[in-house]
Amino acid sequence: MAEEMEIIMEKPIKEPTILDSVINPSLKKTHKIEVIDSKVWYGDFQAIKGIDMTIKANSVTAFIGPSGCGKSTFLRLFNRMNDYVDSFRMEGKIKIDGKNIYKKKVNVEELRKEVGMVFQKPNPFPKSIFENVAYGLKIQGIKDKKFINERVEKALRQADLWDEVKDNLKKSGLALSGGQQQRLCIARTLAVEPSIILMDEPTSALDPISTAKIEQLIFELKKKYTIVIVTHNMQQASRISDYTAFFYIGELIEFNKTKTIFTNPEKKQTENYITGRFG
Amino acid sequence: MNNLRKNRLKDQLFKYWGIFCTIIGLVLLVVFIGDILIDGLLRIDWEFITNLPSRKPEKSGIYTALMGSIWILFFTTIIAFPMGVAAGIYLEEYSKKNKLAGLLEINISNLAGVPSIIYGLLGLEVFVRIMNLGASVLAGSLTLSLLILPIVIVATREAIKAVPSSIKDASYALGASKWQTIWHQILPASGGGILTGVILALSRAVGETAPLIVVGALAYVPFAPENPMDEFSVLPIQIFNWISRPQHGFIENAAAAIIILLLITFIMNGIAVYFRNKWQKKWK
Numbered sequence: 134m135a136e137e138m139e140i141i142m143e144k145p146i147k148e149p150t151i152l153d154s155v156i157n158p159s160l161k162k163t164h165k166i167e168v169i170d171s172k173v174w175y176g177d178f179q180a181i182k183g184i185d186m187t188i189k190a191n192s193v194t195a196f197i198g199p200s201g202c203g204k205s206t207f208l209r210l211f212n213r214m215n216d217y218v219d220s221f222r223m224e225g226k227i228k229i230d231g232k233n234i235y236k237k238k239v240n241v242e243e244l245r246k247e248v249g250m251v252f253q254k255p256n257p258f259p260k261s262i263f264e265n266v267a268y269g270l271k272i273q274g275i276k277d278k279k280f281i282n283e284r285v286e287k288a289l290r291q292a293d294l295w296d297e298v299k300d301n302l303k304k305s306g307l308a309l310s311g312g313q314q315q316r317l318c319i320a321r322t323l324a325v326e327p328s329i330i331l332m333d334e335p336t337s338a339l340d341p342i343s344t345a346k347i348e349q350l351i352f353e354l355k356k357k358y359t360i361v362i363v364t365h366n367m368q369q370a371s372r373i374s375d376y377t378a379f380f381y382i383g384e385l386i387e388f389n390k391t392k393t394i395f396t397n398p399e400k401k402q403t404e405n406y407i408t409g410r411f412g
Numbered sequence: 413m414n415n416l417r418k419n420r421l422k423d424q425l426f427k428y429w430g431i432f433c434t435i436i437g438l439v440l441l442v443v444f445i446g447d448i449l450i451d452g453l454l455r456i457d458w459e460f461i462t463n464l465p466s467r468k469p470e471k472s473g474i475y476t477a478l479m480g481s482i483w484i485l486f487f488t489t490i491i492a493f494p495m496g497v498a499a500g501i502y503l504e505e506y507s508k509k510n511k512l513a514g515l516l517e518i519n520i521s522n523l524a525g526v527p528s529i530i531y532g533l534l535g536l537e538v539f540v541r542i543m544n545l546g547a548s549v550l551a552g553s554l555t556l557s558l559l560i561l562p563i564v565i566v567a568t569r570e571a572i573k574a575v576p577s578s579i580k581d582a583s584y585a586l587g588a589s590k591w592q593t594i595w596h597q598i599l600p601a602s603g604g605g606i607l608t609g610v611i612l613a614l615s616r617a618v619g620e621t622a623p624l625i626v627v628g629a630l631a632y633v634p635f636a637p638e639n640p641m642d643e644f645s646v647l648p649i650q651i652f653n654w655i656s657r658p659q660h661g662f663i664e665n666a667a668a669a670i671i672i673l674l675l676i677t678f679i680m681n682g683i684a685v686y687f688r689n690k691w692q693k694k695w696k
Contacts, residue, residue, distance in 0.1 A: 212585060219509050242587045250585040256578035258597060269586035272596065318582070325586055 165190045165359065166211055166329065171225035173206055173383075175218060180206045182383040183225070188376070190328075193355050195370035195391065196363045198380035199406070204363050207380065208331050211361065212248040213241050229329070246273070249322035253334040255314035257306030257321075262289075262298050265306040265317055269325035284324050292320035293350055312343025319350065330354065332362040336369065348373050367407055371395045379403045445674070452667025460668055465632055465650070469661025474669050477650035479636035480549070480629070481618055481676070484646055487553030488560070488617050493610055496561050500568025500606075505594060524562035531559045532626030540627055547628025550640040555623050560613040567609020571602035604691020611684035615677045621648040647673045 173181035463473025535555025
């Protein structure tokens with residue numbers, strides 16, 4: 134196990150350089166997420182017990198931990214998807230680009246255009262492939278067909294799905310394979326051009342080949358987007374992420390560079406978990 | 413071994429008992445419909461449908477009652493459909509799931525079981541007397557709307573509940589507002605179920621007699637309603653009226669009118685089934 138981990142870690146991870154930001158000006162946007170003492174309750178149950186965290190722009194941050202440790206709840210704080218749970222209550226601050234997104238004045242719909250999300254199970258709308266990708270634009274009131282067409286094509290290309298679907302964009306999104314559906318969901322998210330993408334176990338329902346494609350995709354997307362991914366797959370976390378956070382029963386046990394977490398974790402608990410001794 | 417045989421015997425017994433019960437239901441239905449058809453089928457012609465009611469059975473027709481039923485159906489639809497669906501959407505998507513919501517839910521389910529004559533009394537007091545609408549099409553439609561509102565609400569909620577939450581999540585996560593999610597995702601996905609529920613509720617309304625008698629629908633109206641404030645009669649009341657007459661000719665008339673009424677409800681139920689199947693194909 135440990136050997137395997139080292140082999141994986143030897144893959145060079147390309148850090149964004151100054152040159153990149155000249156070629157691609159959107160890199161200059163240094164979106165980041167700052168979490169200050171966040172606590173979450175569902176009714177009487179405390180799911181998050183006071184977590185502080187800073188997530189850097191244009192990086193991939195992985196959340197790992199056993200089921201029920203609060204990592205998905207924590208992820209869903211960033212686009213306020215927990216708001217729909219009736220018993221949900223939250224304290225603390227979450228700042229995106231320095232603005233607290235839990236202030237009363239915040240427009241949740243605007244926030245979600247900046248912070249996209251990909252879910253565990255591929256969940257395309259029961260509409261055509263084109264309509265799936267165009268949905269986020271159409272609900273913004275965009276009517277310019279040329280603009281929508283361009284955006285849809287661009288998003289499908291970014292999600293590495295264009296070549297497979299370009300001839301039948303009118304086909305139902307549900308007719309695609311599981312892996313294609315998930316890439317369609319990623320394309321749908323990209324079409325809105327968010328700056329942050331949250332991924333909640335995006336490959337757990339997919340076969341290894343589809344998983345590899347999506348991991349490759351995440352690696353590409355990092356250049357333009359800040360990605361936070363929840364995963365149950367240790368290898369995946371070590372392969373694709375720059376930073377890894379280990380959660381246990383509502384607490385953040387350790388948060389560091391992925392390399393450090395997987396080769397030289399500070400806490401015994403973290404080591405036990407990533408080597409498979411518990412969890 | 414003995415036990416095994418006993419169980420098998422019980423199994424067989426229950427099976428035949430089930431078959432017997434099913435057949436009884438079907439036979440009664442066939443006998444009833446057959447009887448009606450024999451009595452009334454020959455009586456149905458274009459004149460029967462277009463003639464006004466008359467003292468003479470062979471000259472009287474169902475025109476006023478049929479038009480009354482159509483008017484009532486039309487107004488009941490435009491009142492109950494938007495209100496019921498809106499209430500269903502509110503209860504399922506907007507209201508918080510607290511004790512008050514629970515209380516509301518139980519009450520609405522109970523309302524669906526209140527005898528229709530009670531709605532008639534309510535309609536008489538509120539619409540006919542307090543709102544001073546008189547024994548009009550509008551008063552009748554409002555009363556029937558009240559009657560089927562709980563059914564429409566419950567059907568709407570069930571249809572919305574069946575929409576997978578992953579679809580809603582996906583819509584919200586793309587920045588859609590609640591209303592956009594309801595309009596673009598939830599309603600299209602649940603439309604078949606809602607429509608089915610509404611049509612079934614309406615086909616119940618079209619056969620209702622008691623509440624309309626209480627509200628003051630007339631057994632004899634010499635003209636078809638021309639506006640919502642006109643007096644009216646409906647098919648079930650016309651049938652009731654004819655059956656209570658001594659002449660044999662009116663019995664024939666009643667049977668013929670029953671056939672028309674059955675035809676209307678069958679067609680409505682057929683449309684409901686058609687929509688359900690069509691929607692299921694499209695969304696699954």
